[in-house]
Amino acid sequence: MSKSPKMPKKKCCSDKPxxxxCPLRMMKEGTLPEGYTVKKRKLVKVDGKGKKSSSKSSKIAA
Structure with missing residues (x-):
């Protein structure tokens, strides 16, 4: 039975250890899944251009 890689939490809880x-630990170790990064201790999905994707940016005021 092979273990699938675990997804990181959405937000770092700042526990010691x-x-x-933890998304910060996974980023430091290089085990963070492709297409994700950490900004302000929160997990953020990145689009193909290296920019973070957001629902706010997809809404354009008419």
């Missing part, structure tokens, strides 16, 4: 699913 850092938990196994």
């Amino acid at each position: 850092a938990c196994k699913r």
